[in-house]
Amino acid sequence: MITLTERQSLILKAIVRDYTEGGNPVGSKSLVQELPVKVSSATIRNEMARLEDLGLIVKTHLSSGRIPSIKGYRYYVDHILKPEKVDGQDLKVIQHSLGGEFHKIDEIVAQSADILSQLTSYTTFTLRPELKDSRLSGFRLVPLGNHQVMAILVTNNGDVENQTFTIPNDLSGDELEPVVRFIDDQLIGLPLQDVLRKLQKEIPLKLAKYLQDPKGFLDIFGSVLSKAASERFYVGGKLNLFNYTNQQNPRELQSLYSLLDQTDNLANVIGPPGQHIQVRIGNEITNDLLKDYSLITATYDVDQHGKGMIAILGPTAMPYSRMIGLMGAFQQELARKLLDYYRYFDE
Amino acid sequence: MITLTERQSLILKAIVRDYTEGGNPVGSKSLVQELPVKVSSATIRNEMARLEDLGLIVKTHLSSGRIPSIKGYRYYVDHILKPEKVDGQDLKVIQHSLGGEFHKIDEIVAQSADILSQLTSYTTFTLRPELKDSRLSGFRLVPLGNHQVMAILVTNNGDVENQTFTIPNDLSGDELEPVVRFIDDQLIGLPLQDVLRKLQKEIPLKLAKYLQDPKGFLDIFGSVLSKAASERFYVGGKLNLFNYTNQQNPRELQSLYSLLDQTDNLANVIGPPGQHIQVRIGNEITNDLLKDYSLITATYDVDQHGKGMIAILGPTAMPYSRMIGLMGAFQQELARKLLDYYRYFDE
DNA sequence: ATTAGCACTCTTATTATTAGAGTGCTAATA
């Protein structure tokens, strides 16, 4: 367990701030002018040598200024940083952007990723509240003519998922009725997870009474059901990658783009909802592609509707204090907006 | 009007090929070995000087080899190039990728952009067949409970567009029936364009008979209608931008990404369906961001269902002959697949 | 009309050179 003196702590803090803002290694002379303590550059050099022994700062070459190490950022985030109070202007942007009228949870969540990326100039991810408590509250099959049927699935949270299918013969409402009634009787009110499970087991057997060929229908139902039960990440500010990634290596940028395009991979990167706000720096992120970046993740809580996540991906040299302040505010605003939205469907 | 001798033509062709494949300016000595004509490098230098006078090739500096100019590519494409017969392997890829079962036109068209970008390693655009002849063939309002209604619009081509709306009060089917009936009576069978027009004029008045507050409904209907009537470009191989753009200038890459993300801008870039296959090189493209690239566009024809477009964006130094061959094959395969698909709804 | 020969140009890679920023260490100081 590392403990720093007051002065060492001030120096580390100044190094983190300077490097984060300017992007250049920080030398003892420039620190003299900024520190609230009046000491000479030689003293600062001595202190810096100690911070380096502790592994909190490193040199880029033998006689260069210092930059924070992963460990240094870690110490800064854990012991020094105070979340910055969020800017009034920023708060307005958030509230205004979330203030509009939305017709889907996913619209709100996707919009959130965009707002956050705009405010931070980094790349952001959002995940809607977990679906594990969602229950099936309605299922419809709407014949559209032209050999087409639309399957619509509704949950108690107001989520709607639909898909159109092409079928060999036109169906009339009459033929579909017993099937829909079967679903209504047997499955309405159950958690989606349970429905998914039953779909593997009992349903096929029972359904055989109503339909001579349940296969086609089961495909349709399963398809729209798993669509509704799947977790989707939204990504905002992909273009911002150009601003903070290493410009010398276009391949890396390309790989990152590719990673962010495959949203089903993101669950592994960002991990399950955990602590309130978590900061992972450099190689603390499990994904190798991100070992030179930092990831701030936060869980937001929408009461009985479950928990969702928001995350910011940026360089290790990030203004953590501002970011964490922003995360806190966003968490709240998003949770509030969603509670508001859900209220409709709880009545 | 430029006319080249046989030998000059051979030289230009060789320069285009070499530069396209190798990416380096082409000198007289390397040409000696490749040309089917037996002449010395001095002779070739003389001919090259003439081609340069004509503006077909240029030097990158005073004593460098030559590269084709825009004008040179133009001449090559117009007078020298022969479309390359498409590779059997490639044809298989196309047919296999389009062979699956699709439930929407847009899926086929989006998939097409991906296949084509995969085959070319460039960036591609696809536009579905024009909707101008699409007619409204069905309209449904499905109450979902929870203050939600889904509006579904179907066209005679089997296109389905839907949108979910949140409304203040729950509606029963009974209340919606007269409205849907009104749509059925008055609008079914009309081209979408006409419906859109009527929506601005007569409909609001007539509808007032059935609903005390037609505003909300008109918004819903208008929204899903314009969604159905809008043209959407699909973009494939955005990541390929990394392969063929100028790596020295990340800003440019970022701007291009940004351009391709705003798919509503693409209509201006690509233009309306025109000639069979059109090649635009460098500044022949109206968009300034693309003045160092080439764009090959092609129109595909699905008979009475209208015309759509496919396009390839790549560097000016492109293997035009292969690309044009590929375009031809793709045009055919896509048109065939779509005809096949539409056949369902024509019956 | 073609070609061999040659001086000339320009690029690219390699090597020197230099100014500047920063360090660590020693010895003096409070």
Added chain:
DNA sequence: TATTAGCACTCTAATAATAAGAGTGCTAAT
């Protein structure tokens, strides 16, 4: 004992010098 001034030393980044190689245009001979 903690701090500081002073200085030799290291490394980067920018600039300049040099050389090899590829290619050209032009002239004079074929």
